[in-house]
Amino acid sequence: MTEQKDAKEAKEQTPAFGANGHIQPGRYYGHGLPYAPIDHYPGKIIAVEGTDGVGRSTQIRLLREWLEVQGYGVVETGWTRSALMQPTIELAKSSNTLNKLTFVLLYATDFADRLEKEIIPALKAGFVVLSDRYIFSALARAGVRGVDRAWLRSLYGFAIAPHLVFYLKIDVDTLIRRVLSARGMDFWESGMDLKGGDDIYDSFRSYQNKLLREYSSMADEFGFRVLDARRPIDVLQDELRRQVQAFLVNADGSQAQESEPAEKHP
Amino acid sequence: MLNNLSTPHEYPGKLFVVEGIDGSGKTTQLALLAKWLSAAGLRVFVTEWNSSALVKAATKMGKKKNSLTPTTFSLLHATDFADRLLYNIVPPLKAGMIVLADRYAYTAFARDVARGVDRAWVRDLYSFAVRPDLALYFRVPIDVSLDRLMARRVKLKFYEAGLDMGWSMNAQESFRIFQGKVLDEYDRLVEEFGLSVVDASLAITDQQQMVRNLVSRQLEKPALEVVNQ
Numbered sequence: 001m002t003e004q005k006d007a008k009e010a011k012e013q014t015p016a017f018g019a020n021g022h023i024q025p026g027r028y029y030g031h032g033l034p035y036a037p038i039d040h041y042p043g044k045i046i047a048v049e050g051t052d053g054v055g056r057s058t059q060i061r062l063l064r065e066w067l068e069v070q071g072y073g074v075v076e077t078g079w080t081r082s083a084l085m086q087p088t089i090e091l092a093k094s095s096n097t098l099n100k101l102t103f104v105l106l107y108a109t110d111f112a113d114r115l116e117k118e119i120i121p122a123l124k125a126g127f128v129v130l131s132d133r134y135i136f137s138a139l140a141r142a143g144v145r146g147v148d149r150a151w152l153r154s155l156y157g158f159a160i161a162p163h164l165v166f167y168l169k170i171d172v173d174t175l176i177r178r179v180l181s182a183r184g185m186d187f188w189e190s191g192m193d194l195k196g197g198d199d200i201y202d203s204f205r206s207y208q209n210k211l212l213r214e215y216s217s218m219a220d221e222f223g224f225r226v227l228d229a230r231r232p233i234d235v236l237q238d239e240l241r242r243q244v245q246a247f248l249v250n251a252d253g254s255q256a257q258e259s260e261p262a263e264k265h266p
Numbered sequence: 267m268l269n270n271l272s273t274p275h276e277y278p279g280k281l282f283v284v285e286g287i288d289g290s291g292k293t294t295q296l297a298l299l300a301k302w303l304s305a306a307g308l309r310v311f312v313t314e315w316n317s318s319a320l321v322k323a324a325t326k327m328g329k330k331k332n333s334l335t336p337t338t339f340s341l342l343h344a345t346d347f348a349d350r351l352l353y354n355i356v357p358p359l360k361a362g363m364i365v366l367a368d369r370y371a372y373t374a375f376a377r378d379v380a381r382g383v384d385r386a387w388v389r390d391l392y393s394f395a396v397r398p399d400l401a402l403y404f405r406v407p408i409d410v411s412l413d414r415l416m417a418r419r420v421k422l423k424f425y426e427a428g429l430d431m432g433w434s435m436n437a438q439e440s441f442r443i444f445q446g447k448v449l450d451e452y453d454r455l456v457e458e459f460g461l462s463v464v465d466a467s468l469a470i471t472d473q474q475q476m477v478r479n480l481v482s483r484q485l486e487k488p489a490l491e492v493v494n495q
Contacts, residue, residue, distance in 0.1 A: 151390065154390035
């Protein structure tokens with residue numbers, strides 16, 4: 001137990017973002033979960049961020065296949081997928097009773113549930129966690145709605161800093177074309193709760209522009225690897241694989257215990 | 267926004283909250299207070315902990331499956347709190363009413379920390395809360411509260427007894443351990459947030475007298491909405 005206590009103290013002395021903005025991948029951003037020490041867990045978190053319609057799910061699916069062929073165990077996680085929160089979030093969105101704070105807190109609860117039940121156990125067991133969105137979408141959406149940014153960072157202090165964050169960047173015009181040819185604009189993606197007017201198209205445009213600016217403003221702070229998502233799917237995927245490969249090779253090389261190459265092939 | 271719990275609010279209404287462990291008698295005292303204020307012609311609005319319809323379903327399900335962690339437990343209650351603050355607390359305060367809250371942010375500070383969440387984190391979480399004009403803490407020894415709960419033939423609930431923490435398989439023993447930690451946290455809060463302590467082992471009428479005295483002092487301040495009788 002003293003090992004855990006030491007780890008805890010060390011963690012407390014090295015906050016991730018904050019005063020000097022120094023983020024340590026694989027460590028809690030802030031205060032963290034005192035009852036869940038995570039130091040030296042072998043797994044990795046790869047987060048793929050970006051606004052609605054930018055192609056995240058496709059890229060994650062392809063990335064997962066590739067990783068598994070290489071022999072990595074993969075666990076996927078994504079927004080509002082927690083069994084605990086999904087029904088509540090669906091209900092809340094449809095009943096239009098959310099204020100910006102409850103909106104934020106519902107998503108934070110969903111995230112906490114997945115972090116403790118899915119992500120941390122996966123890290124401990126040495127899996128690669130592919131996260132479809134991470135906390136940054138929540139930060140962006142809340143930021144656009146005027147929620148205090150310092151408060152948001154304190155709230156998400158319990159989150160673990162991913163090892164890699166890919167931000168799939170797109171411009172509003174391309175986004176609009178994709179969304180309209182796929183499915184149309186929905187209430188929430190158009191920021192209609194912000195009550196900018198009745199016109200969904202205008203609202204979508206304005207809201208997504210603001211969102212894109214929020215994401216951009218976080219890129220440096222959180223070390224986003226920004227990728228041009230306007231490119232064809234396979235071009236983008238090749239880029240992702242290249243970067244993930246480079247990272248994993250490095251990470252595997254520096255890990256204290258080395259696993260035999262033979263274990264990587266089924 | 268980050269300072270609301272330490273900065274006095276500027277609404278025309280008043281916010282009085284009661285705190286204490288389960289079985290401390292705070293709910294009884296709150297009800298008597300509400301009656302007295304209403305009888306005096308004041309408009310009163312009562313709000314209870316973990317009562318928002320929005321969050322009820324999730325909390326119920328999570329508790330049923332025993333799948334709540336200290337952090338999700340904390341966040342769910344914070345979500346409920348944010349919902350009630352917007353709909354049930356601020357509007358009556360703006361309307362010049364008296365809002366009585368059965369439990370407030372201090373419950374989270376005491377319970378969630380007893381479960382192991384970071385002390386500073388949970389305070390930051392609730393930093394958007396309106397500061398009460400008066401926060402009454404009904405301090406009672408564990409044995410007294412247990413006796414009261416048992417007398418009501420209340421079956422100790424899983425989370426109320428802290429059984430999720432695995433300190434003991436026995437509900438009563440677990441309750442003692444958990445609520446003991448909660449009591450320690452409350453004692454810190456008295457100092458930190460200026461809670462007014464009421465000895466909850468005294469007779470009901472004696473406690474109520476103290477409560478009314480404390481509340482009266484608060485009411486001598488700027489005008490409140492009085493209903494014509």
